[in-house]
Every structure is written in C-alpha cells, then in structure tokens.
C-alpha cells in the first residue's frame with residue numbers, strides 16, 4: 096500500500112533549511128495496522144502529512160496504492176485525499192461543528208463530497224460506540240466521545256488508508272483503549288490500512304509492527320513475536336522489546352543507523368572500523384594508523 100524510498104523533505108524558511116526527512120524508507124502492506132514512534136522532531140508528522148497529501152515531498156519516491164505522491168498533480172491530489180485517505184489528529188474535536196449533532200457532523204463531509212448516506216453515517220457512529228448519542232449536539236459530548244465522532248468522520252469517505260497522528264494524545268487510558276479497539280475492528284472488518292503516529296509506547300505495543308524514526312530515517316523495526324496475542328501491557332522501550340523483536344533497518348545499499356548512544360560510548364565520531372568474523376559484523380573505534 097505504502098512505499099517510501101529515499102524520501103526527503105526539506106523545509107526552507109528565509110535563512111534556514113531543515114531536513115525533516117533524510118532519505119527515509121518505509122513499506123506498509125495492504126491491510127496492515129502499524130505504528131510509527133520517534134522523539135519529538137524526528138519527522139513523524141512530516142511523514143504523515145506527506146502520506147496524507149497535505150505536504151509535498153522534496154525528493155525520493157513515495158507511493159500509496161497506484162498514486163505517485165511526488166508526481167501527482169493538484170487535481171489528482173484532491174481526488175486522492177477524497178477517496179483514499181482518512182486523517183485523524185490529536186485534537187480533531189476542534190474541527191467539528193459544536194452546534195450540529197454527532198450524526199450531522201458525520202453526514203456533513205459526505206454531503207460536501209456529494210455522497211450523502213445517512214445509514215452509513217449511523218453505522219459508523221454505532222461502530223465507534225455512539226449509537227445512543229448520535230442525536231446529541233457535539234458540545235454535549237465529552238472530549239473522548241468527540242474524538243470518536245472524529246474517527247467516524249475520518250471513515251466517512253470509506254478510505255483505504257487511515258492516518259492517525261497522536262490519536263489518543265488528549266484522552267484518558269480507557270478512551271485510548273476504546274479507540275485502539277475501534278481501529279483494530281476497522282482494520283480487521285473493513286481491511287483499512289492503518290498508520291498510527293504516537294509517543295505512547297503502550298499504544299504502539301498493541302500493534303504487530305512498530306517502526307522507529309530517528310533523525311528523519313527509519314532506524315529500528317519492532318515486530319511482534321506472537322501476532323495472535325492482542326495486547327500485553329507494554330511499559331517503555333524495553334517493554335516493547337519484550338513483546339516485539341527489534342531489528343535495525345538496513346536499506347537497499349546496506350546503510351543502517353547505529354544508535355547515537357552506542358557511538359558516543361565508544362567515542363566514534365566520523366569514522367569506525369568494521370570487521371566481519373564469519374558470523375558477526377563488529378563496529379569499533381578507528382584503529383590508530385600510528386604505531
């Protein structure tokens with residue numbers, strides 16, 4: 096479904112260039128539900144905005160299904176966003192209309208797209224657990240309930256891919272669990288491909304595959320050892336590693352990212368020695384050329 100290779104995004108301001116993505120590789124299969132984690136500023140939102148067609152890549156290649164997002168025209172982009180992508184943000188509720196009911200809020204984008212479908216709108220609200228609240232005005236709903244209305248809206252165009260940027264960032268743990276259950280259902284029953292960007296490792300631990308981004312590059316992949324086990328409680332990165340196997344990502348030309356803390360522990364700055372002993376590849380500080 097998603098293929099990024101050597102994806103680069105440079106933000107240019109008057110006197111500054113920020114390289115937010117520096118040649119990122121990522122592949123997401125059709126029907127997969129996965130998470131992207133990474134420190135603040137590592138490029139997660141940039142990647143999601145590019146995948147959602149909200150921002151243009153600078154170089155490299157990125158495609159979603161049949162769409163090449165580097166070459167796509169403005170008109171095609173409108174079509175792509177309308178038909179392929181569903182988007183969920185942390186504070187979606189601010190994009191909702193408080194004086195309309197939950198149902199009217201879900202119907203509104205359908206009407207704007209010329210595809211009004213009251214029954215489907217009702218079904219979506221039922222799916223997100225708001226069957227009994229669909230006629231309530233938005234302002235009568237709690238923050239968590241509003242976030243679920245937003246999820247229903249993101250599915251109203253029957254997207255093939257759902258992109259969620261910190262979807263549980265402003266709700267409590269119980270609501271976060273509920274939202275994850277909704278995602279899982281949408282993924283399993285409707286086959287929607289789901290990409291979740293999160294800081295929350297507990298949340299990330301609930302999906303089968305987690306990709307970590309560091310400095311605008313995919314650095315590590317965590318793959319669940321037993322995908323049939325739904326969710327053990329994951330606490331911190333070590334928790335993630337208990338349920339998931341961690342792999343360093345090696346790109347097509349053999350590049351991989353060595354964690355900064357390993358490099359600084361060995362005082363490796365710009366060069367290293369690399370040796371192959373038949374079984375392992377060993378990276379060491381450069382050998383002195385003298386003596």
Ligand SMILES: Nc1ncnc2c1ncn2[C@@H]1O[C@H](COP(=O)(O)OP(=O)(O)OP(=O)(O)O)[C@@H](O)[C@H]1O
Nearest residue numbers: 106113114115133134135136137138139140141142
């Ligand atoms: N519109 C912009 N103009 C200039 N620089 C930007 C812009 N958007 C993002 N950046 C920079 O690009 C880098 C990646 O930002 P991005 O928002 O993708 O990170 P993130 O991993 O989503 O962070 P967070 O978890 O804090 O949201 C950062 O250095 C950021 O300052």
